[in-house]
Amino acid sequence: MxxxxxxxxxxxxxxxxxxxxxxxxxxxxxxxxxxxxxxxxxxxQVVIDALVNYYHQYNANIHRGIHSLAEEATAAFEATRDTVKEFINARYREEIIFTRGVTEGVNLVAATYGRQNIKEGDEIIISGMEHHSNIVPWQMLCLEKKAKLKIIPVDDNGELMMSEFQKLISPKTKLVSIVHASNSLGTINPVKEIIDIAHQYNIVVLVDGAQSSVHLDIDVQDMDCDFFVLSSHKIYGPTGVGVLYGKKELLEEMPPYMGGGEMIKEVTFDKTTYNELPYKFEAGTPNIADTVAFKAALDFVNEVxxxxxxxxxxxxxxxxxxxxxxxxxxxxxxxxxxxxxxxxxxxxxxxxxxxxxxxxxxxxxxxxxxxxxxxxxxxxxxxxxxxxxxxxxxxxxxxxxxxxxxxxxxxxxx
Amino acid sequence: MSRYLDMTIQRVIIKFKSKYFERGMNVVQTIQETEDEIAEEFALFDNWEDKYEYIIDLGKKLQPLDSKFKVEENKIKGCQSQVWLVADESDGRIYFKADSDAVIVRGLVSMLIRVLSGHTSQEILDAKLEFIDKIGMKNHLAQTRSNGLLSMVKQMKNYALAYKMKEQLNG
Missing domain, CATH: 3.90.1150.10 (Aspartate Aminotransferase, domain 1)
Structure with a gap:
């Protein structure tokens, strides 16, 4: 376009x-x-143009309309999903959930996977260099579930003390949520190593890619993370759009985050059946314009x-x-x-x-x-x-x- | 350099005035007069660096708050820098002391004290504090600055309001 x-x-x-x-x-x-x-x-400019062009030419609500504008808007919106899938090398397009940003992505996982799987006495491990957005949602969950938050310490150079990480793991550890690259120090963490270790104990790992996605090549399959979150606006794209990647089998088991339109299959006053992935997690009219323009940002980064x-x-x-x-x-x-x-x-x-x-x-x-x-x-x-x-x-x-x-x-x- | 000398003389005059005030001689100038005075001082600067140099200087010269006052209940938390504020009342006038961990904020705090301290609660409540805009420092009171300065102005007025209500109850 x-x-x-x-x-x-x-x-x-x-x-x-x-x-x-x-x-x-x-x-x-x-x-x-x-x-x-x-x-x-x-x-x-290509991102700004894509944003303006959407409103100039084909603004419509997506997925439900059968008129031409709705079809064009839906195609553009879904094209971004495909581009994101390639950008992080996800296996399936339905593993790409659009959010408002990294914060919403972390909160979504905490509120769905977390609420479903974290029980009293369980432990969640984060690191000492997390952004508040990867601390507070877990604190809230721990408070609710009477679970415990454990912290991987940081050394004087601003690197994770990996030997301590091993020691923090216990049979109670259920989840590790770790920043890929620190926003305040720039440290790139050895996420692959962390994931390998965690998976030996069947611990699920979320990687916060807010800072890494724009700089590093992201391959969620190679990394083998269970969840990965990113924000469009840090990758030269518009604000208000983010992505939650999750392994399909995990996403399928998770309960929905918000209820509303789009995320349903059938609604009666007795019961609602939920839509399939990724729409189960995309209730309501999404941020269509910014999502569409996000593709232009990713294309631009790929081109450079x-x-x-x-x-x-x-x-x-x-x-x-x-x-x-x-x-x-x-x-x-x-x-x-x-x-x-x-x-x-x-x-x-x-x-x-x-x-x-x-x-x-x-x-x-x-x-x-x-x-x-x-x-x-x-x-x-x-x-x-x-x-x-x-x-x-x-x-x-x-x-x-x-x-x-x-x-x-x-x-x-x- | 002469400009700097000017400022120093101005400050001597101010100190002199406040001494008078301490002796109980009623020559304390109005809030508006002090505001105008500060605006005049800043009109002398023709570039921002001189302006900030002056504010930094004020910040350095502000009497540090005794550590016993630097407690949680006196703290006005900003996102980046902290401000501590204490208020005292004597003879119907309110006196402020304050401090900050950042020197530019200290300089701004020092000016707010100079303008508001030693006035009655009503005078403080009525203060427009337009000098901040006039000297080109309004952005420091913006929400985005997150330096606790805006909260400090509010807190100074809150103290004034509290004393006023106390006066009314007692009176």
Whole structure:
């Protein structure tokens, strides 16, 4: 429907930047330097076009209408499901459930699989570097079921202490929910190893792919995770769309999450039979427009090539870490061997928020604070960090701007 | 540099005024007058860096709150930085002391204290605090800033309201 008219091979950051209209804008009179990609990535023109085109040309409710617009909308919506299936290499298209995002995906599993399978005294294992969205739903479930939450500790480099993981497993352990790549440190966790170990004890594993999906090649079959969640907006797609992948046999056994339209087969006042997968978990009119446009984002990423993106981001990450470390007083938080393009740091004696306010005035968008990872910040005994996270459109020159900004901010704050 | 000297002189004058006030001489200026005074001070700055340098300086100079006051019940939790606020009442006037773990917020807190502290509950409740907008710092009171500053302003007004109600009950 929309042609992706990008001519950006071999990797040409200048050409890529032209695809992202927002990068042309000024902030406080300066060229925008957008380094908050781990919070949300900017959108290429093809995604914006796909979104607008949907509303211009074929807005209709999906799956039930028999008119042409409904058919076109349904086809576009379902095409995204197929693209997601390929993107994460799922076995079946019905294993792809659309959600509002990672948070909803985790909550869905906790409220359905969790409620059905976690009993009093059972144990759930998460890690010390989880985002609040992969802590709170399990805490709520544990509270309800009188189950126990156990935490894999994190070492000084920001890596999981895998030897401790083994020790945490007990016959009571029923589920492991683990972040693939940390949003605040960038650490890439050895999820395959975790899954292998867990499966030896018949423990189900959910992998939080919020940060990993945009950087790493995702193969849920090879990984052998039971559940995998991701968000569109971190992969250059629209906000408000996410994906829950689940192994078909698990999804089939799970009770529905929400009741309503779309998820039913037959409703009488006595009894309702539920629709089949994936619709059983997609009650109500979904976020059609954003889901449709999400496909354009995935196509775009595929076209640029994750390998190319990764190489570019790795170069930027290394460059930024080297340069920042040369500044007196800078301490990097999260120095794992395997990292996504996240550089988290603090400056001795300075509050991350002060740094963030001043950097904003230099036109540099970074994230400051605890990054929704308060337990992790407590572990490092810091109130938060300054986090720069890089995407395919960022440049070395922008990193230079950040370094200059940090130096100037330090002078002001001293 | 001379601009900086100006500021210093201004601050000396302010200190002088507050000393007068402490001696019980009724020359305390109105909230509006202090607001105008701050707006005038900031009008001297022609770039944002000087402005922030001044706020950071105010932050550093703000008398730290005694650690015994830095307790949970005085804490106004922001998402990123914390603010502690205590209020005292004497002779019908309310006095504020506050602190923060981030220095820019401390600077802003220091200005709020300068404007509101030492006034009656009604005066505090009526305060428009338009100077924050005038000096270009309104964004720090936005919800997104999550620095507890907006909650601090609300809390200052809440204290004023509480004292006013107490006065009415006693009166």
């Amino acid at each position: 929309i042609s992706t008219s990008t001519d950006i091979k071999p990797f040409d950051v200048g050409a890529i930047r032209k695809e992202f209209p927002v990068l042309e804008r000024k902030v406080k009179g300066k060229d925008l330097v957008y380094f908050d990609n781990a919070a949300t990535a900017q959108k290429p 090539g994750k390998d190319n993106i990764r190489k570019h981001e790795e170069m930027l990450t290394k460059y930024a870490m080297d340069k920042l470390l040369k500044i007196d007083g800078v301490r990097l938080i999260g120095t794992a061997k395997h990292k996504t393009s996240v550089v988290s740091f603090i400056v001795e004696g300075m509050h991350p928020q002060d740094m963030g306010i001043l950097l904003d005035n230099y036109g540099i968008a970074v994230r400051t604070g605890h990054h929704c990872c308060q337990p992790l910040m407590n572990r490092f005994e810091i109130p938060g960090t300054v986090r720069a996270s890089f995407a395919m459109y960022n440049t070395k020159e922008e990193v230079d701007e950040l370094v200059k900004g940090v130096e100037k901010a330090i002078k002001l704050l001293k």
